[in-house]
Amino acid sequence: MTIDYDVVIIGGSLAGRYAALTASQLRAKVALVEPTTNGAFNFVNAPYEFISHHALSHISNLAKQLGDAAQIGLHTSCADNSEKCQISVDIPQAMLYAHGVVSNLQEQHSPAVIAAQGVDVILGNGQFESSPHLSFAVNERTLRARNYLLATGSRPAIPEIEGLQRTGFLTIPQIWQARSRSTPPLQWVIIGGIPQSIELAQTLVRFGYDVTLVVEHPNILPDVDSEIAQLLCSQLEAEGVRVFTNTRVTQVRQIEDKKWLQVGDKAIETDEIVVARAQQPNIESLNLAAVDVKWNQRRLLVNDKLQTTNKRIWACGDVIGGYEFVNIAHYEARVALQNALFFPRLKVNYRHIPWAVFTNPMFAQVGLTEAQAKRGYSPDEVIVLRQFFKTLSAAQIRDETTGMCKLIVLRNGEILGASLFGAEAGELINVVAMAIAQKIKVNRLADLAPLCPSFSEIFEQAALSWSQQKLSRNLAWQECLESFFDFRRNSKF
Template structure:
């Protein structure tokens, strides 16, 4: 069999770019097949900056909403703020696209092939693109995903936006005043808060009991409260049953509530970009939302690997890159590495920021038992850094065993994305919570929250030991009184 490449990477997602560059560092011959599709990842990265800019513009004296006197003036200022924010986002997106340009990949030794292709099984496994046969020792699917559109009566006829086209649709357009966002995923929450900060009326409809189904409920309620303070109307445990266009107005039926809106954003999840790849011919199985892979990230064809949101889960770049590293090493060398998400953090770019790693309180107690798990809490309002920056909303929550092993953490607050990285490092290196309590962070800094939270472990152990001692003393006293 003639081999053209060590690995062929299919898909222009961020994970695909990361894997292609990593392959060149391993001295592998690599081709990246990128369809003629704009995945919009650059605008997703610019999203948080739009929200931050919105807050800055609203707080500035020249753009301050609270200083406005007329409805017309308010609309004018919101329009100006939106225009400035979109220009800023376009600059950020342009810079990110430049960093991930095809020219940079080609300069690093990646054979970049633009076009759509499909697998062919006969006479041997190849990938065909632009009438060219690409033969490789292994293939890596990193084709990303697209928004999943739920089957809701009247939705298609009424019209809607998705995560892939919202920013392009709004570029150069007047920002709609009223929004309904369907779906509880990180991106929907980020966009809901961003739009509210630009003065929009936003309703977020979530079918789960909490705004995110896999989030610690205590943290979820705190985040929901922050969203509601900023003007986002959150409807949980509500399913959208129908959408109608009545007298040029869009109406949504969410549970027992009928909501009038100017625009609808559907953000219920993703489905993988797989249909055109001819996977069935080469024995690759997939479900509606993900490919079937093992813990080595092999598909049901042992020469084809996959990574990123094409295998399901939330769309987080750091997790996709972690998977790309595992899959690439297994594809190029002996397949021995296995994915372990226990110490891989993720973050949502809300304000305040939310980050999580490892097990939640409920998961830990189910796995290890309620008596073996300690829950440590500390609030951001106790820190000098939070007071100085007026960012006192937030909480750090550590989940640990009685022996000091850290099982997980949830952080809502300023710099949560940076703080969770330190927790993830301690978990990956098996560092105990007592060592975290001995940390001497710079003062004032947000890192103090980790030290303060970790100190709660020794307090809880001391209290439990005192309680045990009191129980034993009472038991012995009872025995003496009854001559036992």
């Protein structure tokens, strides 16, 4: 069989484009298959939805900051300075700003730019063929490669709730389109506990909407440190979001011009419903069954080398499950490509890969939580270091004192994980991620000598706290030894 490419990447996501460029830089002969919708190239939508959302979230944060400034006398555009200034946001203008951000990024990753890097970009919908040899058929072409990489992304999974389909709902990519209606929704109910649903709830409430968030899990997010999750939940509630945790929506009905939801034992009225739950992979049209690739409702099945049940087909990004995080998808793409193009020896290790919820303040996490660490190690070996943002001069200056840094370490100083909730958490978490990846112990964080004032000082404080605890433990141990020997000396035996 003639091999046309080293790797064929079936894309439709940012991870696919990143993988194609990475493979090209590794001097591989690579093809990128980009799907189309109704015959048109679908470059504008799914891959950049999260960028558009973050841009709108940034505007809502600025509006809140201006409102806070007005209340302390720093904003003087009110007709009467004795009045409380009301900061409103022009949603169409905000949408134009978000569209501009997306357009700038699209130019950097356009098909022309990717093709200029030596990637054979093919626009069209195709499927795998197993006979006479494994190949991928698209646009009446048969692409043959040593290996294939699936990076097709995912889409929202719709829950089976009585009356939901009949009543109607939106998914996160559709919400801002609702603003173009003649009577845009003022009340929103968001179903689901994923990072994007939490970010959306805060953004909408800061734009002045009435927002309810319904989460099935006991915490606002699963697998999150419960102490930090409570802080995040309290922040949303303080801003006006009604949060229902450990609660299910059992029924949806349309009554006149309103939608009604049965949320636990309460009936809630709303203008619009947003479904923001787990994703399901975009794989239906790929004919995977014919090439022995297995999957379930939520993800493609892969091993720890990101190889599917067909040893020549690999996968990365949210098509293999998990939250939609670009940094994680890029990490998986690098591992999968190294294994597909060279000797397959690399295994994914998510212990040092951070992730975040882009609220304000931000939540970020890497490694193990306190509960996970105490399940995996002896509880006596696990030490929890807490430092609060209110102790930082930078936080006081910027009036961003809400938050906490929680480091999980072993007695020998090895860092197992960290959870941060506060200003600059998205940048601070990278320091801990690097420390975990490089096996840097917590006491070395005291050697950073961070700028003052800066939020990085919180690590220096955490390292000093660990040293103090270690000294206290050593003193306690010495006292125990001294007591023991005193007893032996004074004993008749």
